[in-house]
Amino acid sequence: MMRRVVLLLVLLVATTVAAQAIDPLPFKDHAQEVRFQHLTAQLRCLVCQNESLNDSNADLARDLRHEVFDLMQQGKSDQQIKDWMVARYSKFVLYDPPLDAGTALLWFGPLLVLVLGGVALVVQVRRRARAAATEPASAVTESNDSGENW
């Protein structure tokens, strides 16, 4: 059993190494490679749009990874590299969309739904409480029944 687990782990490590070897880039050091992986994971591949630049095997994704790598070698910051991408491919390339007029609904939509739901809930509870307070005891159980029905 133990041997199998070890074998499995070795195989897993081997596959990740192989995956990186497909597109080797001459990083200066490990820190730069980590930064590169982190940055390309935040950028969307334009061809297969549900994959990041880091994950995608598309031709254009490889080209764009090389561009990102070159920009890093020129000493550009992460923000400058993101701006470079946005200038060409719009904010769509950012997996973490910036907050502005165009993305406000995306950012606050869930909150809006939550608030609407909360208001509806409060109104409903208050109405029932009022109904329960004004009606006689027998009617209360009846209204509770109807409440359970829906």
Next chain:
Amino acid sequence: MSRLLPFFAFVGLVALFGFGIWWNTKHDLREVPSPLIGRAAPEFRLPVLGDPGRTVSKADLLGKPYLLNVFGSWCFACGEEHPVLMAEGKALGVMLVGYNYKDEPAAAKGWLAEHGNPYDLVIADVEGRTAIDFGVYGAPETFLVDGKGVIRYKRIGPLTPDVIEHELKPALAKIAREAP
């Protein structure tokens, strides 16, 4: 009333669902709006297809509007677009520049020889490096660049008679009105 509330909520959800389906059939979900529209086209200098010694730059094309049509012999949708360009390209009254994208020059020349050449000029971007500056992420794509070198319109996907009539021609007319 409150008994009907779940029903109305259900109807609301169905309507939202239907709207989503309708919206998705009207719009290409893969289409990324170009941030370059209304901006100066990026600088470029690319060799002419079949004549690598000669290059064409952005500055060379200034003065008159032109259509930059990104195509490749490997691109299936370009084959669909091609007859439309052959039929309507000349009548548009604008210079048609072919942008051969990530293609083997020999394959591109063969493709144009076989299907006809609607272009006034074809430039080749074998590596696809300049195309990144244009925000190209596939083919076909078409840019309308005015005489000042500003990108005025972009079509992602093939030009169809419908698109030419309702999008491209109005954009061309607007440029013509500005510069008599």
